[in-house]
Amino acid sequence: TADIISTVEFNHSGELLATGDKGGRVVIFQQEQENKSQSHSRGEYNVYSTFQSHEPEFDYLKSLEIEEKINKIRWLPQKNAAQFLLSTNDKTIKLWKISERDKRPEGYNLKEEDGRYRDPTTVTTLRVPVFRPMDLMVEASPRRIFANAHTYHINSISINSDYETYLSADDLRINLWHLEITDRSFNIVDIKPANMEELTEVITAAEFHPNSCNTFVYSSSKGTIRLCDMRASALCDRHSKLFEEPEDPSNRSFFSEIISSISDVKFSHSGRYMMTRDYLSVKIWDLNMENRPVETYQVHEYLRSKLCSLYENDCIFDKFECCWNGSDSIVMTGSYNNFFRMFDRNTKRDITLEASRENNKPRTVLKPRKVCASGKRKKDEISVDSLDFNKKILHTAWHPKENIIAVATTNNLYIFQDKTN
Amino acid sequence: MEFKLEAHRIVSISLGKIYSARGQRGGLKLHKNLLVSLVLRSARQVYLSEPGCPPEPPPIAAPEEQPPPPQDQAARLPAADCREPRPRGCGCCGEATCGAAAPPTPPPCPRKRSAGERGQAGSPVKRPRREVEEEPPPGEQEDMETGNVASLISIFGSSFSGLLSKEPKARRRDPRDGGDATETTEPGQICCDEPVLRTLNPWSTAIVAF
Numbered sequence: 221t222a223d224i225i226s227t228v229e230f231n232h233s234g235e236l237l238a239t240g241d242k243g244g245r246v247v248i249f250q251q252e253q254e255n256k257s258q259s260h261s262r263g264e265y266n267v268y269s270t271f272q273s274h275e276p277e278f279d280y281l282k283s284l285e286i287e288e289k290i291n292k293i294r295w296l297p298q299k300n301a302a303q304f305l306l307s308t309n310d311k312t313i314k315l316w317k318i319s320e321r322d323k324r325p326e327g328y329n330l331k332e333e334d335g336r337y338r339d340p341t342t343v344t345t346l347r348v349p350v351f352r353p354m355d356l357m358v359e360a361s362p363r364r365i366f367a368n369a370h371t372y373h374i375n376s377i378s379i380n381s382d383y384e385t386y387l388s389a390d391d392l393r394i395n396l397w398h399l400e401i402t403d404r405s406f407n408i409v410d411i412k413p414a415n416m417e418e419l420t421e422v423i424t425a426a427e428f429h430p431n432s433c434n435t436f437v438y439s440s441s442k443g444t445i446r447l448c449d450m451r452a453s454a455l456c457d458r459h460s461k462l463f464e465e466p467e468d469p470s471n472r473s474f475f476s477e478i479i480s481s482i483s484d485v486k487f488s489h490s491g492r493y494m495m496t497r498d499y500l501s502v503k504i505w506d507l508n509m510e511n512r513p514v515e516t517y518q519v520h521e522y523l524r525s526k527l528c529s530l531y532e533n534d535c536i537f538d539k540f541e542c543c544w545n546g547s548d549s550i551v552m553t554g555s556y557n558n559f560f561r562m563f564d565r566n567t568k569r570d571i572t573l574e575a576s577r578e579n580n581k582p583r584t585v586l587k588p589r590k591v592c593a594s595g596k597r598k599k600d601e602i603s604v605d606s607l608d609f610n611k612k613i614l615h616t617a618w619h620p621k622e623n624i625i626a627v628a629t630t631n632n633l634y635i636f637q638d639k640t641n
Numbered sequence: 642m643e644f645k646l647e648a649h650r651i652v653s654i655s656l657g658k659i660y661s662a663r664g665q666r667g668g669l670k671l672h673k674n675l676l677v678s679l680v681l682r683s684a685r686q687v688y689l690s691e692p693g694c695p696p697e698p699p700p701i702a703a704p705e706e707q708p709p710p711p712q713d714q715a716a717r718l719p720a721a722d723c724r725e726p727r728p729r730g731c732g733c734c735g736e737a738t739c740g741a742a743a744p745p746t747p748p749p750c751p752r753k754r755s756a757g758e759r760g761q762a763g764s765p766v767k768r769p770r771r772e773v774e775e776e777p778p779p780g781e782q783e784d785m786e787t788g789n790v791a792s793l794i795s796i797f798g799s800s801f802s803g804l805l806s807k808e809p810k811a812r813r814r815d816p817r818d819g820g821d822a823t824e825t826t827e828p829g830q831i832c833c834d835e836p837v838l839r840t841l842n843p844w845s846t847a848i849v850a851f
Contacts, residue, residue, distance in 0.1 A: 279668075287667035310667060372671055391671045420679075422672045441672055474651055474683050478676045528647070531680065532654050537673050 225628040227615055231295040231303065234619040237265055237626055238305060239633055240290025244274040246307055246360070248318065249635075262622065265635050269318055271360040274309040286311050292377050294386070296399075304363070306386065310373040313388055315364035315399065321357045325349040369395050369405045376426045382433040389426035389438060396450075408456045409438060409448065424482050424539075431491045439496060443480035445505065463505050465512045475527040475536060483539035488548040489620075495551055497542040500524060502553050502563065517563040517570065520555050522593035522604045535609050545618045554613025557602065558629050559589055575613060575627045575634040585639060648688035655681040 222243025229238050237249040247270045252263030277286040287310055296304040302319040327349040331337055372390035379386040387408070388395050394409035409426075413419055421442040429435035434450045446459035467476065479499035487494045493514075496503050500521060503513035519540075523530060530536040535556070542553040554560045555572075563570045572589040592601040615628040623638040658677050662669065 282668070284668040285666050289667075373667075419675060422675060424672065441675065474648075474680055474687075477679050477683075481672075481676065528651070531651070534658075537676065 223631050225615060225631070225633060226289050226291060227293050228617045228626050228628050228633065229293045229295060229305075230617050230619055230626065231305075232297045232620060234621050234624070236268065236295070236303060237617070237635070238293045238295065239626075239628065240273065240293050240307055242287075242289045244272055244276070244288030244290060244309065246271055246273045246290060246293065246305075246316070248358075249633075262624065262637055269358040269360055271316070273307045273314060273316065274312065277311075291374060294377050294379050296379060297383060306377050306379065308374050308377050308388065311367070311370055313366040313374070313377060313397075314362050315366075316360050317363045318358060318360045321359060322353060322355075323351040324354045326352045364399065364402050366397055366402050366405070369397075372422075375424060378427045378436065380428045380433050381431055385433075387426055387428060387436060389423050391422040394423065394426055394436075394438060394456075406454070408450060408454070410455065410457060425485045427485055427487055427494075429491055430487050430489060437485055437487070437494060439482035439485040441481040442477070443482055443498060445482065445485060445494065445496060447507065461507070461510050463510045463513075465503070471524070473527060475531055478531070478536050479527065484541040486542060486544060488544050489546065490548055493548065495542050495544065497540050497553055499536060499538075499540075502542050502551055504551070504565070515565060517551070517561075519553055519561055520591070522591055526604070530609070533609065535612075538612055538614060540613075541615050543616055543618045545623070546621050550618075552616050552618060552625065554616050554627070556609050556612050557607040558611040558613060559591075560613045560616055560627050573636075575629050575632075575636075576611075577632075586636065644687055648684040651684035652681060652688060655684065 222241065222245075224242040225239050226242055227238075227240040230236070231238070235251050237251075239247050239249075241247070248268045249265035250268035251265050254263050273290055274288040276288045278284070279286055289309055290307050291309060293305055293307045296306070298304075302317050305316050305318070307314055307316060326333065327347050329338075329343055329346055329349075330340070366388070370388065370390045370393070372392050374388055374390050376389040377386060378389075384400075385396055385398050388397065388405075389409075392410065392412040393407055395405040396408045397405045409423070411421070411423060421440045421444075424439050424441055426436060426438035429437070435447065436450070437445050437447045439445045443464065445463040447461040447463070448456035449460045450456060452458070452460065467480070482496045482498050484497040485494055492507060494505050494507065496505065496513075497519075500523060501519055502517045504515040504517075506514045527536060540554050542551060544551055549566055550562055550564050552560060552562045558575045559572050560575060561570060561572050572591070573586045574589050590598075590601045591607070592598065592603050594604075597603050611629060613627055613629055617626045619625065625636050627634045627636065655677050659674065659681075662674055662677075
């Protein structure tokens with residue numbers, strides 16, 4: 221179970237793809253350089269580096285174990301030869317430096333090649349050590365550890381467009397950090413009520429605006445999104461904008477509140493829109509319009525009549541993520557039965573695909589799937605009752621520039637690319 | 642009636658989730674437990690608002706609260722005085738900060754329901770979001786997870802004991818003495834069938850332990 225993938229993220233160039241898992245490990249894949257003679261497909265992704273980012277910890281004061289599961293990974297833009305990423309578990313954020321070593325010095329005077337010191341009396345000549353090529357080694361080292369700033373469980377980290385600061389959000393608070401400074405952070409949002417018994421909502425996700433370094437949003441378990449401007453005041457408890465769609469009274473049920481809880485929020489690359497994911501749908505919001513989303517896409521509406529069962533088996537608490545393609549024309553999110561969905565905002569067409577080994581051989585084109593909600597099931601359709609709710613795709617990522625997607629099932633990572641001719 | 646059965650089932654499932662959340666690795670998941678408590682409240686409201694509930698008396702011990710964090714020990718209400726689990730009994734202990742913020746109702750009990758809330762048979766009643774069920778505790782130190790647990794216990798506890806009875810007086814009395822006096826008040830507010838309560842019994846122990 222330690223292999224359960226818990227986060228997937230491409231870096232800014234798309235060359236690297238990082239995954240985090242429940243066991244606290246980070247695995248980075250690197251895209252092979254394109255082979256000019258084989259222009260029919262882009263490079264494959266192969267394992268580049270694997271390291272243990274977080275270990276389980278025990279909080280003795282509260283008698284609580286702190287899980288090592290990686291909740292989020294975010295890449296920094298590349299500034300030099302090394303790559304940097306932030307990874308976080310429930311309590312601690314770490315900045316990792318990933319660097320390559322492809323040569324090493326050889327010919328020391330005082331040391332043997334294996335590092336043992338030579339007997340000085342045997343040293344009769346002097347030579348200058350030289351760099352010789354070696355097999356590529358990728359090393360990951362923790363450069364900063366940002367700890368002890370979160371009482372509740374961290375659900376999001378987001379790097380600011382100034383590339384100097386980042387935010388981390390837990391259930392009730394959001395903190396602002398400087399990447400160089402680990403011993404303090406600034407609290408910028410605090411929704412903890414004075415009386416915890418009055419608690420009615422928690423923060424579920426937060427993200428900085430891609431271009432505007434003073435702007436960020438955070439979503440709540442009540443289905444609202446607040447946009448905040450850090451220039452307005454030090455503590456951004458008063459939002460600049462509140463995005464909320466009025467509830468449809470005809471859909472009211474015991475579970476209305478749960479399914480309206482937002483599990484992910486992502487700005488478009490342009491910064492003009494943001495996307496939210498709740499249990500049954502994906503919504504696109506125009507930042508200039510607060511009272512309703514501009515587009516709504518139903519991910520698996522056929523589950524609406526099954527909410528009680530999904531509550532019973534805990535599936536209703538699953539937190540699906542969503543992502544944009546590079547040009548913001550298509551959005552993607554996961555579902556059950558290892559299905560994932562894509563919605564084309566321009567053509568309004570949508571497609572359901574499946575990530576599974578049995579049904580897809582490498583290099584075959586994925587066949588669209590269809591779920592039969594009710595009535596007579598057509599050939600090739602799958603009925604709602606035969607969906608496997610243990611096979612869920614919570615994490616998906618889209619290459620920033622190309623049509624390559626990464627889809628994580630429970631234990632496996634699938635990478636798909638569009639067919640090139 | 643269907644809604645009542647469904648509501649009861651959801652109450653049971655919810656209590657089961659709270660119970661099993663205790664030993665979870667990584668500590669209490671605030672988000673999930675908040676959502677479960679919201680469902681529990683909705684289901685409870687529907688359950689209680691449905692007509693056709695025979696008046697009744699249930700010998701179920703009200704849940705007692707788990708010992709609060711050490712720093713609140715002094716402010717804590719002795720359990721014997723109050724059936725309602727209260728993390729830091731406000732009106733009774735006379736804490737200044739608490740008193741100032743407390744709503745006017747003195748009895749430490751679940752909110753009284755107005756007639757208006759009840760009659761929506763057949764549709765889940767949306768709980769008013771800003772409603773404060775209980776009196777705020779005295780200024781507590783920020784004690785992270787333990788504070789959360791205590792709060793959730795009181796939330797669940799009040800929800801649970803709300804199932805038992807709505808009457809403050811009845812609550813103060815030991816239910817084992819028989820709740821006859823409660824029957825004379827508002828039928829329909831008072832909780833339920835014997836079989837239901839028998840079913841709920843194990844859960845009362847669960848809440849206590851939690």
